[in-house]
Amino acid sequence: MSTHPTTPAQTVGPYLHIGLPWPDGPFAVAEGTPGAVWLRGTVHDGAGAIVTDALVETWQADPEGRFDHPDDPRGARSLPGFRGFGRCPTDASGSYGILTLKPGPVPGPTGDQAPHVDISVFARGMLHRVVTRLYFPEEEAANAADPVLGSIADPAARATLVARREEDGYRLDIRLQGENETVFFDI
Amino acid sequence: MSTDSGLHVPGYVRDHDTHPPLDYPGYKSTALRHPKRPLTLLPHMLTEITSPVLGQDRLGAHDHDLTRQHDDEPQGQRIIVHGQVRDSDGRPVPHTLVEIWQANAAGRYLHTSDNWPAPLDPNFTGVGRVITDAGGRYRFVTVRPGAYPWKNHRNAWRPAHIHFSLFGRAFTQRLVTQMYFPDDPLFFQDPMWQSVPDEKARERMLARFDHDTTEPEWALAYRWDIVLRGHEQTPFESEEEVLEDDE
Numbered sequence A: 001m002s003t004h005p006t007t008p009a010q011t012v013g014p015y016l017h018i019g020l021p022w023p024d025g026p027f028a029v030a031e032g033t034p035g036a037v038w039l040r041g042t043v044h045d046g047a048g049a050i051v052t053d054a055l056v057e058t059w060q061a062d063p064e065g066r067f068d069h070p071d072d073p074r075g076a077r078s079l080p081g082f083r084g085f086g087r088c089p090t091d092a093s094g095s096y097g098i099l100t101l102k103p104g105p106v107p108g109p110t111g112d113q114a115p116h117v118d119i120s121v122f123a124r125g126m127l128h129r130v131v132t133r134l135y136f137p138e139e140e141a142a143n144a145a146d147p148v149l150g151s152i153a154d155p156a157a158r159a160t161l162v163a164r165r166e167e168d169g170y171r172l173d174i175r176l177q178g179e180n181e182t183v184f185f186d187i
Numbered sequence B: 001m002s003t004d005s006g007l008h009v010p011g012y013v014r015d016h017d018t019h020p021p022l023d024y025p026g027y028k029s030t031a032l033r034h035p036k037r038p039l040t041l042l043p044h045m046l047t048e049i050t051s052p053v054l055g056q057d058r059l060g061a062h063d064h065d066l067t068r069q070h071d072d073e074p075q076g077q078r079i080i081v082h083g084q085v086r087d088s089d090g091r092p093v094p095h096t097l098v099e100i101w102q103a104n105a106a107g108r109y110l111h112t113s114d115n116w117p118a119p120l121d122p123n124f125t126g127v128g129r130v131i132t133d134a135g136g137r138y139r140f141v142t143v144r145p146g147a148y149p150w151k152n153h154r155n156a157w158r159p160a161h162i163h164f165s166l167f168g169r170a171f172t173q174r175l176v177t178q179m180y181f182p183d184d185p186l187f188f189q190d191p192m193w194q195s196v197p198d199e200k201a202r203e204r205m206l207a208r209f210d211h212d213t214t215e216p217e218w219a220l221a222y223r224w225d226i227v228l229r230g231h232e233q234t235p236f237e238s239e240e241e242v243l244e245d246d247e
């Protein structure tokens, strides 16, 4: 099979708000859905300043760990009202918020992965997206057995991927650079 | 496939050679916005090989034609921009969302942060969306965007470009990029263009003038094909292919 070289990434630039935000972007489920939680956080740069022109996207399994996608070997399964995907530009306080359902554990090559949400961050000053994951603080046993968290040797680095519980959901701040820099993945 | 030891799924090629580095001093805003810790390898598992299935319900009536979103037509040179989305195995990527945004013909964005002294166009918003067809093809009608100044360095100008956002069929395939026009005289001083290390890779961001698609007395045309990451080759797959070739 021949291999065709891929198209390079470029930055979203400062004007991403023209093209990318959707009115329903932050709502992976509709408001009022039973069990819905907010995933919130603030994006910071290497000087600790808030990043007010980023776009955060989330992708995740449903509460039973299933995906509505043909490449899932267990079969595609759609959960009505649940998109699995969220998209939110950061606001004047550098914050994003996605309303969703907590995912279930997802099978991996060596057993289950802990419930997680894949996150992409795009912004001016970033020539390519960065990718991280959000894990849930109450899943201590599952997190301890998770192959991705387990591949991060430094406990402080690992902790940058575990959200904090809040009244109506979870908080994961994202630090692009410097002290407590978020773990980003080679995807 | 499910086995006793867990669930294995085919991964996607890692195409680092193609992309610009996150730390690129020529583009000043990267200074505080790139991670300094090395990236951690993420094996491709179910979350990475899937992505949202987005359909026609995401599209408005005139999302494919940026010249028909207002009462009158925008100023500028009308162009057709079209092409095919494929993966690096050469397979078309059908039914995937393509989003674009761009400056107007004068190089001005309809955005509160864009205040340079070029006119806005009341008939141009600069946003488009389509879903690729069964053969991975897309087509927009728009106007050719103008170049615009920015403050990265003295007398910095961005070459004319259209911003593109693609989902593909997997989280790994997500791509945000820019399409450029052939023979732009501004590439020599543009850090975005130059941030792509390989010159051949830069050329893959370049549309080509497509005379066959122009429409007489109506529009010029450009073709831009986009290649997303394909599947990683496994020894098992290559073996299978050899067998197929024998038949």
Ligand SMILES: [Fe+2]
Residues within 6 Å of the ligand: A013, A015, B158, B161, B163
């Ligand atoms: Fe731009």
